[in-house]
Amino acid sequence: xxxxPLKLIIAGNHDFALDIPILRQKIxxxxxxxxxxxxxxxxxxxxxxxxxxxxxQAKDKGIIFLDEGSHRxxxxxxxxxxxYASPYTPSTTxxxxxxxxxxxxxxxxxxxxxxxAITHGPPHGMMDMSAERKRIGxxxxxxxxxxxxxxxxxxxxxxxxxxxxxxxxxxxxxxSPSHFADIDNDRSTNIETLLSINGSxxxxxxxxxxxxxxxxxxxxxxxxxxxxxxxxxxxLGRGRTLFINAAIKGHGDLEQLPWVVNIQLLxxxxxxx
Numbered sequence: 112x113x114x115x116p117l118k119l120i121i122a123g124n125h126d127f128a129l130d131i132p133i134l135r136q137k138i139x140x141x142x143x144x145x146x147x148x149x150x151x152x153x154x155x156x157x158x159x160x161x162x163x164x165x166x167x168q169a170k171d172k173g174i175i176f177l178d179e180g181s182h183r184x185x186x187x188x189x190x191x192x193x194x195y196a197s198p199y200t201p202s203t204t205x206x207x208x209x210x211x212x213x214x215x216x217x218x219x220x221x222x223x224x225x226x227x228a229i230t231h232g233p234p235h236g237m238m239d240m241s242a243e244r245k246r247i248g249x250x251x252x253x254x255x256x257x258x259x260x261x262x263x264x265x266x267x268x269x270x271x272x273x274x275x276x277x278x279x280x281x282x283x284x285x286x287s288p289s290h291f292a293d294i295d296n297d298r299s300t301n302i303e304t305l306l307s308i309n310g311s312x313x314x315x316x317x318x319x320x321x322x323x324x325x326x327x328x329x330x331x332x333x334x335x336x337x338x339x340x341x342x343x344x345x346x347l348g349r350g351r352t353l354f355i356n357a358a359i360k361g362h363g364d365l366e367q368l369p370w371v372v373n374i375q376l377l378x379x380x381x382x383x384x
Contacts, residue, residue, distance in 0.1 A: 236290025
């Protein structure tokens, strides 16, 4: 259990037991192929709504399941945390056979002033390159992020895209935002990627030694930490966004490092010590 007073979670495409229409669709399709024992189905997936009940019960442990939309949390230290969450990702098939997916487009209604956007999938062009060397992030999500410019956007889904990038936006965002037109790459920084962790055959012996030393330190610590120059006056947000692909599952087990990021939040009341 993570030692934190507030733990926020969202669903993803494999969590179809939380997506009731898709769960009904899967069971209906399976029933047409073979006779299913209702008790066996419930044992495997639970009854309709059972997974959501488990999520709701987790509140007692400080674990909050977020539905799509904006959320506000008043923290015990006097800070206000503003979150946008969405589990939705583009479908790679016409049948939308996984949970929380869409075929054509989806509206991500992200308010300005959001501190952290938490989505299951990446925006198009941001650490979204699949193993097949295809960008599978969502263009609509990128457009919404570019317009709202949250301080942090964290996501997963594309395991090969693990890493972090601090992006500086151009002063004018286009009507149809894209990672080509609306990011000032000269003022943006790749913080970490799988390549910087794993290396490549083109690195020099000295580069390899430095990389291996850094990687050993990270593995010993157990996480990657980011402490950019962030204050509550806009160093991040409305100009800059920290993107983090936090997918910790690699090709096998949970083998990719989690992230720790320190930011300051606006106070909503005198600090409670």
